[in-house]
Amino acid sequence: MYRFKPVLRIPGPVPVPSEVSMQMARPMINHRGAIFREHFPAVLKRLGALFGTENPIYMMTGSGTSGMEVAVSNLVSPETPVLCLVGGFFGQRWADLCTAYGAKMHVLNFPWDQGVDPQQVADYLGRHPEIECIFMVQNESSTAVLNDVESVSKARGDHRALLVVDAVSSLGGAPCKMDQWGLDVVVSASQKCLMTPPGTAFVTFSPRAREHLDSCTSSRYYFDLRRYEAFLDKSETPFTPNINNVFALEEALNMIEAEGLENVYARHLLMRNMVRAGARALGLELLVRDEDASPTVTAVKYPHADSFRTRIREQYGVEFAGGQGIHANNIFRIGHMGYATPLDVLTALAVLEMDMKKYGQATKAAQLVMHA
Ligand SMILES: Cc1ncc(COP(=O)(O)O)c(C=O)c1O
Known part of the structure; x- marks a missing residue:
């Protein structure tokens, strides 16, 4: 049929609500013009409530994985010791990305039908003080598991490792309290709970994570967060963004805030x-x-x-x-x-x-x- x-x-x-879809049909505008500069930073600021953060949020034109690559390429230099918590396909994606950037890999595997066990993370970190970054997924879409990010963050105790979280399929559908939970990087994307078309990723870094940007030696250009920082100061993006996704997100946020x-x-x-x-x-x-x-x-x-x-x-x-x-x-x-x-x-x-x-x-x- x-x-x-x-x-x-x-x-x-x-599915995208029709109010949101209609924003995609708006006439194209100059991404270096006054209208974009008025709407763009305001929309990102409103996203802060969903991330639970006061930190600046950056937008990349790309899918969720581009946001994950921003995190890895700005934090992981060759031989940086990292710990990836893998309990599904997207946890494995963190491990694949870190491997691609030459990290010194540590992987804790969990059954592909259960959440990450914070105690195992604590024990592992106790034996490996050298680890610099932990990568995990909040909502492992491949297994339909919601991981307890807050408990993993607490399990670090006074270990210095940064905690990097993929919230691609949870942001806007489950609480994320980046600042309160002490998360260092959170990544999300437009096409899930944010009810907008695919094509934009969102990334936010804590001040502690931000300190790593200059010392990270990995080659990066499109994903160099410092470019996004410099341009956000001007209410712009370094490269031509997916302009109408910004207006779509503005409308979606209107709906989320109204509810x-x-x-x-x-x-x-x-x-x-x-x-x-x-x-x-x-x-x-x-x-x-x-x-x-x-x-x-x-x-x-x-x-x-x-x-x-x-x-x-x-x-x-x-x-x-x-x-x-x-x-x-x-x-x-x-x-x-x-x-x-x-x-x-x-x-x-x-x-x-x-x-x-x-x-x-x-x-x-x-x-x-x-x-x-
Ligand atoms: C938890 C999670 N992380 C990352 C991704 C990757 O996002 P994308 O396909 O937009 O690159 C997805 C996509 O389904 C996901 O569900």
């Missing part, structure tokens, strides 16, 4: 709880236990998940995400972040229920084989 209204239930990009940040977080928790209760009621097994469950995405165990997702897309026009890495084809993920409501969750669950009615016996039999 021709699907004129795709229903995106993936962990980003997310109230606490209500936004509560809505995400409600959607998480609904998905989990609904999937369980249909006899499906969740990948992650309740304590670690993400408020923005849920992973459901499902044998031959990819053909199930194709069937759902073709029959109902609903797009679920597949598994990544070791979970490829044995889970599917339901995104419930950003421009999503409890009613959207009911629709997704209804589709699941209809499919289970038709194919449930086969699914249950395959589940038994999966567990055998």
